[in-house]
Amino acid sequence: MSSRERRPRLPAARFLLACVLLWLAGAGCSGSLPPPVPPVRERAAAWNRHGLAAEARGDRDEAIVAFGEALKLNRSIEDGTGTATALVNLARIHRFKGDLPLAKEKIDAATLILPPDSPLFPETAFEKAKIGLASGNLPTAKEWAFRAVDAEKGDAAGRMLNLLARVLFLEGKGDEALGRAEAALAANRKSGVRGEEANSLRLLGDIAAARRDRTNARYLYAAALSIDKDLAKSRKIADDLRALGAVAAAGEDTGGALAFYTRAYDVSINGGDRREAAEALLEMARLYEKTGAPDKAKSAMTEREKLLIAIEEK
Amino acid sequence: MKREQDPKFRHLETVVGAFLIAALAAVVSMVVVIGMEKDLFAEKYHLRFRTESGSGFTQGMPVKLSGFRIGRIKKISLDEQAKVVVRMQIDRKYRKWIRADSIATLLKEGFVGDSVLNISVGSPGSPMLPDDDFIPFTEEKGLNELAREFSDSVKSVLLEVRGTVAYINDPKGDIKQTLANIRQLSASLEETRRHADALLLTTTDGLGRVGPVMDNLATALDNVGRRLPFLLDRMEGTLSNTERISLEVRKAAEKAAPRVPHLLGGAEELVEDTDDVVKGMKRMWPFRKHIPPANERGIVPGDSHE
Numbered sequence: 144m145s146s147r148e149r150r151p152r153l154p155a156a157r158f159l160l161a162c163v164l165l166w167l168a169g170a171g172c173s174g175s176l177p178p179p180v181p182p183v184r185e186r187a188a189a190w191n192r193h194g195l196a197a198e199a200r201g202d203r204d205e206a207i208v209a210f211g212e213a214l215k216l217n218r219s220i221e222d223g224t225g226t227a228t229a230l231v232n233l234a235r236i237h238r239f240k241g242d243l244p245l246a247k248e249k250i251d252a253a254t255l256i257l258p259p260d261s262p263l264f265p266e267t268a269f270e271k272a273k274i275g276l277a278s279g280n281l282p283t284a285k286e287w288a289f290r291a292v293d294a295e296k297g298d299a300a301g302r303m304l305n306l307l308a309r310v311l312f313l314e315g316k317g318d319e320a321l322g323r324a325e326a327a328l329a330a331n332r333k334s335g336v337r338g339e340e341a342n343s344l345r346l347l348g349d350i351a352a353a354r355r356d357r358t359n360a361r362y363l364y365a366a367a368l369s370i371d372k373d374l375a376k377s378r379k380i381a382d383d384l385r386a387l388g389a390v391a392a393a394g395e396d397t398g399g400a401l402a403f404y405t406r407a408y409d410v411s412i413n414g415g416d417r418r419e420a421a422e423a424l425l426e427m428a429r430l431y432e433k434t435g436a437p438d439k440a441k442s443a444m445t446e447r448e449k450l451l452i453a454i455e456e457k
Numbered sequence: 458m459k460r461e462q463d464p465k466f467r468h469l470e471t472v473v474g475a476f477l478i479a480a481l482a483a484v485v486s487m488v489v490v491i492g493m494e495k496d497l498f499a500e501k502y503h504l505r506f507r508t509e510s511g512s513g514f515t516q517g518m519p520v521k522l523s524g525f526r527i528g529r530i531k532k533i534s535l536d537e538q539a540k541v542v543v544r545m546q547i548d549r550k551y552r553k554w555i556r557a558d559s560i561a562t563l564l565k566e567g568f569v570g571d572s573v574l575n576i577s578v579g580s581p582g583s584p585m586l587p588d589d590d591f592i593p594f595t596e597e598k599g600l601n602e603l604a605r606e607f608s609d610s611v612k613s614v615l616l617e618v619r620g621t622v623a624y625i626n627d628p629k630g631d632i633k634q635t636l637a638n639i640r641q642l643s644a645s646l647e648e649t650r651r652h653a654d655a656l657l658l659t660t661t662d663g664l665g666r667v668g669p670v671m672d673n674l675a676t677a678l679d680n681v682g683r684r685l686p687f688l689l690d691r692m693e694g695t696l697s698n699t700e701r702i703s704l705e706v707r708k709a710a711e712k713a714a715p716r717v718p719h720l721l722g723g724a725e726e727l728v729e730d731t732d733d734v735v736k737g738m739k740r741m742w743p744f745r746k747h748i749p750p751a752n753e754r755g756i757v758p759g760d761s762h763e
Contacts, residue, residue: 198757208755228755235757273759305761327761342762372755379762402573 144294187216187225194232206236224263227253231267236261238274246274265295272306276313284310300332308346312353321350338379341370345383350391360390377414381407385423392430401430421450499548503531504586506561506594511541513563513572520545520561520574526550530574543594545574546553550643556583561594607716610709617702625695635688642684645677 152362180188184455194209210232217225234249250271251332257264268291275283288307294304328343348363368383373379386401411420424447490497508514508703511533520528528547536542556579564574576592579585584591597669652673738744 187753195755232755232757235759239763264754273763283726302759302761309761339761342760345762349725382762457499
């Protein structure tokens with residue numbers, strides 16, 4: 144075999160090596176970059192992020208300022224989605240702060256802007272339903288919860304169903320609420336949204352307790368408590384414990400009920416939730432009274448008074 | 458012999474020669490290009506300056522005039538007095554700008570940039586500097602030094618203020634004692650007033666009873682007369698102290714104030730630059746996969762059970 148016939152092997156190897164290097168370079172560096180964002184939109188997004196961060200650390204006044212800035216910037220460029228996002232966020236924060244008229248004003252403005260096929264519509268409808276529920280307006284809450292359920296096709300579907308189920312439960316439509324809550328539980332388990340899974344379980348527990356099915360209620364509340372403890376949600380842990388206390392009290396297990404309410408009080412007071420702590424103390428006082436311990440009942444009521452005064456002063 | 462007959466090797470010498478010539482030409486042109494880039498062929502002259510410390514200087518450090526690189530530091534050495542002599546090599550074409558009143562300054566390019574040696578442009582009336590002559594040198598104060606200086610000047614003022622406050626608050630101090638005396642004095646006056654009232658009411662009982670009251674009043678007035686100058690002296694001392702402190706505070710603030718906007722501007726610029734760099738890095742391949750996705754909808758998380 145002559146040298147000329149053997150020669151092609153080397154260039155082929157080099158070509159292969161070059162191809163591999165090119166492929167590696169392409170895989171590493173040639174990923175598609177997001178298109179550049181105009182500065183005003185970038186600033187509006189930055190304010191929005193700032194608001195989200197402020198809310199996450201509990202600084203609601205700062206969050207309102209930040210979302211207000213985002214709203215102004217989005218309005219200055221007629222960005223409908225950005226404007227609606229800022230309005231929904233403002234509505235939610237005002238609701239958290241208990242300022243329902245302002246929350247309603249913001250959410251109504253958002254619903255006027257958004258078309259029903261907007262990806263933001265389910266969240267807007269959800270917030271509108273939540274504000275309706277917080278205001279005691281169950282028909283509005285139900286109407287918008289239905290809209291939210293119809294519009295949401297993603298991972299938040301379980302949350303929307305939970306809300307609808309709660310509204311139906313409050314309206315006294317137990318069977319319908321049960322169906323929706325079970326659907327919510329299945330959806331939340333499927334999408335892996337554990338916080339909402341616990342909400343579904345708690346709601347199912349409420350429905351079972353209302354039907355005097357205490358065994359099932361206890362099981363469901365305990366399951367919700369387990370998830371909430373995993374997620375370290377202090378307020379919800381206290382809710383679950385109070386619900387378990389109520390089930391125990393309904394079953395004449397006064398000692399068990401006192402133990403649950405005492406745990407709920409401990410969780411709430413250490414979690415900084417004085418109103419819920421006061422609620423637990425009220426139940427504890429009733430139970431002490433029932434067990435013939437008026438001194439302890441009086442002491443619990445005195446402590447409760449102190450907490451309520453502190454809340455008022457704040 | 459067979460190889461020589463191969464037509465492939467017929468022009469071998471020519472090809473090898475041409476290749477060598479091309480390689481040599483490439484090397485020469487590379488040397489020329491690099492030399493021109495590094496100003497190796499430009500005509501140079503040298504200037505020197507003396508400084509207390511050689512820290513911050515490195516061999517090869519750029520020498521700039523009005524922001525343009527005109528040379529570099531050639532040599533750093535110690536003289537007989539243990540002072541540092543820095544020798545600069547400067548392109549001769551810039552010589553006309555460097556005069557007897559030019560000053561060399563060591564400064565930083567931005568807050569975190571490299572140090573450069575800057576030479577100020579001399580006035581046209583001053584003579585040009587001969588080769589290897591000395592040029593005056595000053596060092597621009599760094600951020601730390603500025604902060605230290607500011608802190609020192611404010612610290613002394615704060616110490617004064619603390620001393621004054623402690624002096625005022627001292628229960629056994631003059632001010633507190635003086636206030637106690639005033640309180641006592643006013644109580645005496647009140648007592649005196651009550652006596653005077655009683656006196657007026659009992660005037661009808663006889664003018665003979667006025668005597669002791671008048672005595673009391675005289676005592677009280679004596680008290681006032683005795684203590685008032687002391688009190689006024691103290692107050693005057695305190696006021697002059699306060700005046701001096703406020704003057705020093707004003708001086709410190711005036712000294713620091715012009716630097717503050719510069720510092721703030723620089724810091725802002727630095728933050729913006731850092732922001733750009735971080736944004737750029739976030740988009741880069743090795744990092745963008747490890748950055749958690751932002752809240753896609755940008756909405757505060759909702760919960761069905763709040």
